[in-house]
Amino acid sequence: MQLPLSVFGLSMSFRGLLQQEAQASPMDGLSVPRKPILKLKAATESETKRCPMTETLPILYQDEHLVAVNKPSGLLVHRSMIDRHETRFAMQIVRDQIGQHVFPLHRLDKPTSGVLVFALSSEIASLMNQQQETEGHKWQKGYLAVVRGWAPEDIFIDHPLKEKLDKITDKKAQQDKPAQSAETRIKRLATTELDVKIEGFDKSRYSLVWAKPKQGRKHQIRRHCKHISHPIIGDAKHGRGRHNRYFKEHLDCPRLLLHAASLSLKHPMTEQPIELWASLDDCWQLLLNRFDWQTQLPTELQTPKHEGTHDTP
Structure with a gap:
């Protein structure tokens, strides 16, 4: 086939x-x-x-x-x-x-x-x-991210995105495609403030957020966070270099702080709902402990034993 x-x-x-x-x-x-x-x-x-x-x-x-x-x-x-x-x-x-x-x-x-x-x-x-x-049958996805600044408590971003073409793999693709619809809801889970001067301010602020994209455009969450001036930490393409370096050199976090934590879908044969959760790696865990954010996570992420599937009502 x-x-x-x-x-x-x-x-x-x-x-x-x-x-x-x-x-x-x-x-x-x-x-x-x-x-x-x-x-x-x-x-x-x-x-x-x-x-x-x-x-x-x-x-x-x-x-x-x-x-x-x-x-x-x-x-x-x-x-x-x-x-x-x-x-x-x-x-x-x-x-x-x-x-x-x-x-x-x-x-x-x-x-x-x-x-x-x-x-x-x-x-x-x-x-x-x-x-x-x-x-x-549309999939429901939930992402955990750390962003620069104190993000809004709850914001719905409706910002169409023009397709980002790669010079190597998209040589023959249409170059003038119109922007595609892209919607993302972002909720702030927790905040922190560090006594570190990075971008002209005496202190540096960061937020832990939960993002739910409606579509799956390329770099949708990363580009939407940049659009609202709260770029994701560790994002070399859409983020802020000084903050990325600080997290890498001083907080032992060299990675993009974006994690596809949950995905809900219907089974293709039985149509029974499946809810999947992926636990966080050591880099995430160290950061959450440092900022005292563990209790602000969704329940399914608060302990490693929750990794895997969960029944959906």
Whole structure:
């Protein structure tokens, strides 16, 4: 069955990569991989330290149709022409981990951590892609982020975003596409104030926020936070360099502080609701303890034992 590329949210340049990934599994031992489309150099020691890889990923949910994992920050979902030095990808790790092909249903940016869902067959991937077009099957996503300044208590951002095209992978894409609708609700969970002068003020303020995007535009939450002048800490593209450096050098937080904490969806076959939660890594935990923010988290994130699925009423 030929899947539409919209299932993966990928440009045409990734078609061969997915076909190669599906045929080169070491678990079946029967198929022969095609000639690689990309020549990937081995990661250097410094690159490996920058993006530590694990041989397995925490599984949040698994049945005969779906598998969901907690993706760490610094790991690509699939091969990319932009990051040629990378040799490990979530798609490959999960495939090897469970012993069967996987089909990504959505993407997370490389520096973003959290819930990542794969279908276990092309038929299920196609079905879920079709189902998400209907109102009753739209996914509900929740993200945790740390932003500069004291964010509004509750704000609904309706700010259309023009598609950001990549010079390498989007060479043949239409260059003058109109801005696409993009809506995000952001709620402030907690604040802190540090006696540190970073941008001309005697003190520096930060907020812990919960973001719920209605769509899934590229960098939607990151760009919307920048739009309201509360950029996410650790965002090299849309954030503020001085604050990013301070968190890296003084608070031991070198990563983008954006975590895909929750995802609610309907099972493609039973239509039963599934609610997934991904726990926070050590960088997040240290920061939450330092700022005394632990009790301000959603209940499902306050202790690691809550990672995984939860019943939905």
